Amino acid sequence: MPARDEYIAAIDIGTTKVCTFIGSVKKNNTIEIKGYGSSECKGIKKGLVVDINESIKSILASIGAAEKSTSMFIDSAYIGVTGKHISFLNNWTEINISSPGKIVRKSDVDRLIGLANKINISSEHYVIHTLIKQFALGEEKDIADPVGLSTDKLAVELLIIYGSIIPIRNIINSIKAANIEIEDIMLEALASGEAVLTPEEKESGVIVMDIGGGTTDVAIYRNRKMIFTYCLPVGGDLVTNDISIGLNIPFAKAEEIKKKFANVDINFYETLNRINMDDIMLDKNRATLNIRLYSIVNDRLKELLNLVKEKIEAYGFIHSIPCGLVITGGTANLKGIAALAENVFNMPARIGTSLDVEGPSEVVGNPIYATAIGILKYANQIRNFLDLGQFDGRRQKSKGFAARFREFIMRILRND
Numbered sequence: 001m002p003a004r005d006e007y008i009a010a011i012d013i014g015t016t017k018v019c020t021f022i023g024s025v026k027k028n029n030t031i032e033i034k035g036y037g038s039s040e041c042k043g044i045k046k047g048l049v050v051d052i053n054e055s056i057k058s059i060l061a062s063i064g065a066a067e068k069s070t071s072m073f074i075d076s077a078y079i080g081v082t083g084k085h086i087s088f089l090n091n092w093t094e095i096n097i098s099s100p101g102k103i104v105r106k107s108d109v110d111r112l113i114g115l116a117n118k119i120n121i122s123s124e125h126y127v128i129h130t131l132i133k134q135f136a137l138g139e140e141k142d143i144a145d146p147v148g149l150s151t152d153k154l155a156v157e158l159l160i161i162y163g164s165i166i167p168i169r170n171i172i173n174s175i176k177a178a179n180i181e182i183e184d185i186m187l188e189a190l191a192s193g194e195a196v197l198t199p200e201e202k203e204s205g206v207i208v209m210d211i212g213g214g215t216t217d218v219a220i221y222r223n224r225k226m227i228f229t230y231c232l233p234v235g236g237d238l239v240t241n242d243i244s245i246g247l248n249i250p251f252a253k254a255e256e257i258k259k260k261f262a263n264v265d266i267n268f269y270e271t272l273n274r275i276n277m278d279d280i281m282l283d284k285n286r287a288t289l290n291i292r293l294y295s296i297v298n299d300r301l302k303e304l305l306n307l308v309k310e311k312i313e314a315y316g317f318i319h320s321i322p323c324g325l326v327i328t329g330g331t332a333n334l335k336g337i338a339a340l341a342e343n344v345f346n347m348p349a350r351i352g353t354s355l356d357v358e359g360p361s362e363v364v365g366n367p368i369y370a371t372a373i374g375i376l377k378y379a380n381q382i383r384n385f386l387d388l389g390q391f392d393g394r395r396q397k398s399k400g401f402a403a404r405f406r407e408f409i410m411r412i413l414r415n416d
Contacts, residue, residue, distance in 0.1 A: 007034065008383070009066075009077035010375035011059065011180070012188065013171065015214025015237060016330070017041050018058045019372040020066035022074060026358070029384075031376050033359025035070025036369070037062045046214040046233050047083025049170035052177070059178045076181035078379040080188040080371055081128065081171060082215050084233040085164035090133070091116055094155035104137075104146045104154055116158050126168050128187055129161040133227050142223060161187055161229060186378055188371050189217035189229045194381075195374030196328050196352030196367070197221065206323040208352065209308060209341075210371060211331035213237045218308055220317050230311055232304070236331040239300045246296045247289070258334075261290075262297045265336030266343075301337065305344040324348030332367040 008031075012019040022035040039061035043054025067073055093116035099105055117130055135143040137151035146154055168185065175182055192210040193202070202221040210217040212235045220228040239262070244254035312318050324347040327337060332351050341349040354364050354373040363369050 008376050008379050009074040010372050011077045012080045012372035013044055014041055014212050015045055018062040019369060020062040021372040021376055022066055022070055022072055023376040025380055031357045031380060033363055035066050036363060037065025037069060048167050049174055052174055055174040056177045059174060076183050078183045078375050079175055079185045080191050080375050081168060081185050082188040082217050082231055083167055084231050085167050086231050088159055088161045088229055091119060091158045091160050094153055097151055097154055102150045102152055104149050106147050108154060109147060112154055112156050116156050119160055121162060124165055125162045126165050127160060127162045131159040131226055133157040133159050133225055189219040190226060191374030191378055192328055192371050193219050193221060194377045195354045195370040196326055201323040204323045205321045207321055207325045209325060209327050210329040211235050212329045228315060228317060232307055234304060239297055242296050242300045262293060263335035264298045264301055264340045266339050301340060302344060305341055309345055321347060326350055326352040328352035328367040328370040330368040
């Protein structure tokens with residue numbers, strides 16, 4: 001069995017499923033998926049634990065399946081978090097440069113980031129990430145690396161991502177009860193971006209939208225940095241619920257129909273007569289049923305996409321996204337969703353599957369697993385202090401962070 005530091009484990013806890021992935025890092029620093037397990041998620045809705053006993057069972061089932069698939073035993077993992085309790089703020093901090101020639105030194109940058117990380121946030125919240133959005137030299141903004149440049153004043157803008165302590169505590173307690181040590185927690189929107197975006201997309205400007213069962217996680221990248229994130233507390237389950245109501249069938253049957261037959265293809269009416277739902281055994285005219293299903297799914301997804309668009313417009317980002325939209329998550333498997341998104345956002349859209357990772361094609365090529373794979377990729381960068389694109393100030397390579405995170409976990413376990 002490989003030593004503990006020879007593998008990375010990731011657990012993605014969603015509304016509909018729990019995924020556990022085990023990966024190893026190859027010599028070229030590519031992640032190879034060694035094993036994975038997925039189980040139905042019970043006890044967690046929209047990123048929140050609603051029944052801890054059921055959540056523990058779901059996590060254990062997923063871990064057990066992953067271990068069985070690869071004959072490895074895992075005792076620690078990186079965990080993704082999401083939910084409407086996740087929020088962010090921008091923090092601008094500046095210092096004067098007094099070195100000879102006003103040359104910015106690495107020590108100046110370290111001092112600036114240290115000051116910027118002293119965030120006045122309530123004890124009811126926990127900082128998940130502090131990500132650099134940009135440096136500035138005087139009035140000159142969007143500086144990638146200020147070291148070696150001259151200025152009187154050096155500034156940094158941080159994106160502070162934080163969440164409510166109680167939902168995070170409940171997730172941590174569920175994981176610990178499954179006998180898993182938590183290496184770190186990370187934002188699922190960030191993980192999805194790491195999995196499916198190209199360097200060019202991150203540089204030019206792109207939206208990544210992970211549509212899961214209970215939530216839709218959104219992140220915007222520009223200049224290789226995440227500059228915005230948002231969690232809409234609705235996802236694919238809302239579509240399933242509408243199908244259930246609209247066709248007067250149980251939720252489980254509606255989910256089956258959604259996965260097998262639902263689509264929002266703009267050429268739907270040309271293929272209408274080729275769609276066969278006879279095996280679903282509903283007492284309805286086939287053409288009427290197909291048209292009704294299309295209408296329900298199309299209307300609800302269009303509404304969801306418009307909600308995301310309105311949020312992005314409110315922050316003024318919608319006109320600075322040349323690479324368009326990348327859609328991932330389980331709902332990305334709906335036929336025609338990319339074309340529908342192009343129409344709603346008036347920009348290019350594609351389906352996001354995991355990039356630069358090796359493993360079974362049914363896993364790597366399926367957007368439903370992108371977040372779990374992204375957690376593995378981001379964890380590898382943290383472990384090796386590789387180029388994160390934007391320095392995560394909360395994860396400096398020091399015993400200080402590790403000690404602080406362990407202290408945070410222990411406080412939760414003690415219910416301090």
